Amino acid sequence: MKYLAVLFWSIVLLQMINFVLNSLNGGGALNYVTPIFGAIAFTIIIVLFDMVIKPKKHDTKEQH
Structure with missing residues (x-):
């Protein structure tokens, strides 16, 4: 849903x-x-950036 909001805005x-x-x-x-093509490209960049910076669940369990 958050990516649809990014695409809309x-x-x-x-x-x-x-x-x-x-x-x-x-x-x-x-x-x-x-x-519209620029907005789609921007949304794809945001999705990829979010995938890169999001911590993995396996990494967060080891820290606690």
């Missing part, structure tokens, strides 16, 4: 960035696909 925020940068560039047709 990354899509929302990247679409906002896309809109602002498009407006600063003079307007025109908005590209909706590129921010």
Whole structure:
């Protein structure tokens, strides 16, 4: 569920960035696909990062 929240907010925020940068560039047709691919890539990076830093259950039992 937490990864769905990351995906949702990354899509929302990247679409906002896309809109602002498009407006600063003079307007025109908005590209909706590129921010979605960026949000998916960002979510995959977050999932991989979470898998790397999460302690394993076997390691936590040995410490106690």
